[in-house]
Amino acid sequence: MGEVVHVGKVICDYNSVKEDEVTVLRGEIIQVMTSNQQGMFFVHRPANKNSPAAEGWIPGYAIGPRDGDGSLRKSSWQLFKLRMQGLRPERRPMDGTASLDRKSRTLPLTRERSKISPSDLLYEMSPTVYQPMVNVTVQAGDTAILTCRVCGRPRPNISWCFQETIQMLPSHNVSMTYTDEGIAVLQINNVSLTDSGEYACKATSEVGSVGTSSILTVIDRPGAPTKPMIRNKVGTSVHLEWSPPTIASHGSQIQGYTLEFREVGNETWQAAIPYVPNTSQVIGDLTPGCSYQFRVSANNSVGMSDPSMSSDPILIPTEYELSEREDGSMAVWKTTFDNDFSQVEEIARGRFAVIRKCVQQCSNQELSAKFMNRRIATREAVETEFNTLQSLQHENLVQVFDLYETTTNFIIILE
Structure with missing residues (x-):
């Protein structure tokens, strides 16, 4: 599918004001790539003897039909209409004389060519996500704001849903807005933990639909641990x-x-x-x-x-x-290994033990854990090994930290 969708002609000079705009001169041929809801058109200006090729935004009033075909060329995937309100061609007898660039075939002969307003250009474009939603984390009781930028012509209808099935509706703590610039906003006041989940924004029009989604995470002070x-x-x-x-x-x-x-x-x-x-x-x-x-x-x-x-x-x-x-x-034997550590991967395996890489859940510190099956090792032997390593301090000896026991294993936590 080609990017160039229309060819037109500049009908008045336009000097760029913003960085993403381009300066064009009357009479230049330009290629229209796309448009936005503010009546601006993104165009490609081919190179000429005075300046190199350039691309940028220009207002719709500066664009007219290319002489010779009487209209802007249509693509096979988007419809671009030119309403010829008051711009119908004037019939003239064929006298064999040279015409002024055949202007009468597209616009009436006047001293100044009529300018085309953005309302004269009906550019139908399927809704497109220009700025997707991003994941948001907020504290309980605060306000969560989810945003995205979706544009289309005609202006699409915006809807929001929660966890794919729950339709979001305005309420005392939920508001939804959609600006002329295409910014869609979902605002949830006084959020709670139950508001955590996936939110999706869907834009729908008669020419198509599109959606974007993100995850809202609400955090709060933790609940109390169990009784020691x-x-x-x-x-x-x-x-x-x-x-x-x-x-x-x-x-x-x-x-x-x-x-x-x-x-x-x-x-x-x-x-x-x-x-x-x-x-x-x-x-x-x-x-x-x-x-x-x-x-x-x-x-x-x-x-x-x-x-x-x-x-x-x-x-x-x-x-x-x-x-x-x-x-x-x-010798402190702990029974809370599953609460304290997450197992990552196996490092080594021997006849009597397996060494696994683990991560301490609170600190995210990476440590090693030596697992010894209770059917093979005895509690006394494991405790003796732990006490011996703990009493020895040498740079070539591994440091030990804790002893754990589960229903199936004795575990020594190592550096």
């Missing part, structure tokens, strides 16, 4: 685990957690650990003989959630009770 559970207690340290809030409660990635504690009977909560990247954490150096409660909050790009329910109270042994117990290192 006390998984283990050794000496003055307590191991806590919890579950993250559901994604439906906030719409964006959790970036970390904040742990707080208080002594039972005290109303004041204190920050224990400001940032925890996992859903499992050990809190140490608690005061012997005191009872404590714990709670956790989730953080994302919007803010911090409300705190979770308080944990059950736990009593830390007294100094006398601690002195009677044997000292021992606390």
Whole structure:
């Protein structure tokens, strides 16, 4: 399909005003490529002895029919009509004398050729998307604005839909506009998480239709995590685990957690650990003989959630009770691997273990995970390997971070 759709002649000089316009002189032959809703036409001006070839926009009033064929040439895929209102050719006797470029065959002979207004040129064009919709992310309670630019002649009808099936209609918090410049706008005030999804704009006219779509994402403060559970207690340290809030409660990635504690009977909560990247954490150096409660909050790009329910109270042994117990290192076995990590790919495989690349969900940090099947490895052997590697510090030895267990595997998190 060719791009040149019409050939015409410049009937008056036009000097370009904007960067995307072109200067043309009366009498020049131009090729009309397309038009917009403001009565401007995009033309190609071939090279001549005075200037090189150029392309740009000119107003419709500067364009007339090319002498010799009495009209602008039509293409096979778009209709371009010239209404000859008051411009019918004047009949003249054939006297054999030379005509003035045969002007009488297209326009009446007057001192000044009649100019053609944009309304005289009916250029039918199927709706076309000049600026597609783009994905938008907004916070709950704010205003979401979805825009696109769609032009066509005749002016198309604009409609909006949500999730492909729900027709959008104006309401107290939804407004839709379509400007003369072809800018279609859907505005949703006071958005909520339920407004998240795909929105589509469709332009329809008698000569065709076109559509464009994008995703609106509404984010909010996360919901509260679940109540922290006390998984283990050794000496003055307590191991806590919890579950993250559901994604439906906030719409964006959790970036970390904040742990707080208080002594039972005290109303004041204190920050224990400001940032925890996992859903499992050990809190140490608690005061012997005191009872404590714990709670956790989730953080994302919007803010911090409300705190979770308080944990059950736990009593830390007294100094006398601690002195009677044997000292021992606390191997922290976590059970929250699926909450804390996403598996990416397998790195290596051996007889007794598989190494996989994983990404920590809160921090997006890439780490390695050594998976050992519970039917082959023992808990004691894995814990010994972990403690041995943790006690050794050497540039040629891999650093270990955490121990996890699932229903099928023991897992060591490595750098």
